[in-house]
Amino acid sequence: MIRIIALTEQGLLLANKLVNEDLVDGRVWFKPQPFKKQVQEAFLKGERLIFICATGIVVRTLAPVLQSKFRDPPVLVMDEQGEFIIPLLSGHEGGANDWAEALSGKLHSKCVITTAKPYTKPVYTVGMGCERNCPLDYLESLFLDCLSQANLTIDQIDSIHSISIKANEVNLIHLCEKLQKPFITWDALSLRKVEPLLDSRSDYVFSVVGVYGVAESAALYGAQQLKGTTPELMLKKQKNSKATCAIARSFSATR
CATH class of the missing domain: 3.40.50.11220 (Rossmann fold)
Structure with a gap:
C-alpha cells in the first residue's frame, strides 16, 4: 500500500x-x-x-x-x-x-538524496514458494504485485529462486521461461544459512520442508550467492492463497 x-x-x-x-x-x-x-x-x-x-x-x-x-x-x-x-x-x-x-x-x-554515496550496485532476486501444481496465474499475479510494491521492473530482477523440492514445479518453470529469468533452486541445508535474516518464520513450513520460509530464504540465499555479500530483504514475504513471494538484494562494489 x-x-x-x-x-x-x-x-x-x-x-x-x-x-x-x-x-x-x-x-x-x-x-x-x-x-x-x-x-x-x-x-x-x-x-x-x-x-x-x-x-x-x-x-x-x-x-x-x-x-x-x-x-x-x-x-x-x-x-x-x-x-x-x-x-x-x-x-x-x-x-x-x-x-x-x-x-x-x-x-x-x-x-535530493542525502545519504552517503554507497558506490555500490544492487542486484535483486526473487524467492517463490507454492502449493504443488500451483496455477500459473497465481504465481504470475503475485510476482507482478510484488514488483509493484517494491517499485521494481522485471528488467531489474536477476533471477528467481526456490527450494530444491520445487525444481520440477511445472508452472514455476513456465513463469521463469515466460519472464526469461533463470530459475535456481537450493537445498534446505543451504537455505538455513540465511535464517537469521528472515522477517517471518513458520514452524509448520519448517516441519514440512526444513526451512522456516521458502520465499524469503530463497531470495536471500540467491542474492548472497550472486554477489557474495550479506543480503537483505527488500520486500518481505507476500502471499496469496496458493503461493508466496519475497524480494532480496545484495550489493557489489563499483569503481
Missing part, C-alpha cells in the same frame, strides 16, 4: 496527478484526521508514504514510531510543485532512494 498525503489544495493537485497519470499506484489521503494517529498507524503497518508538505511536519509526526532502518517503510517528501523529491527514511535499506530516483525520472524533477 502506498499513501500519498497532501495537506494543502496545491498538494492535493499534485497527489491526484501522481495517481491519475499512473505515476504512483497509491491512494490519496487529503488532510487525514486525526493526522498524527492516522499517519503513525499507516507507517507501523508498513505502508509506503509520500508526503507533499514540509519535511519538518513529517519528522515530528513519525519520530515517535521509528524503529530501525531495516524495518521502517520508505518515506518520500515532495514540495507542492513536484520539483524536488527527498527520500527521507529507509534510503538504502528500504529502497527509498531507488524509489525517489524512479519517480523523479517520471516527473522530470530533482531527486
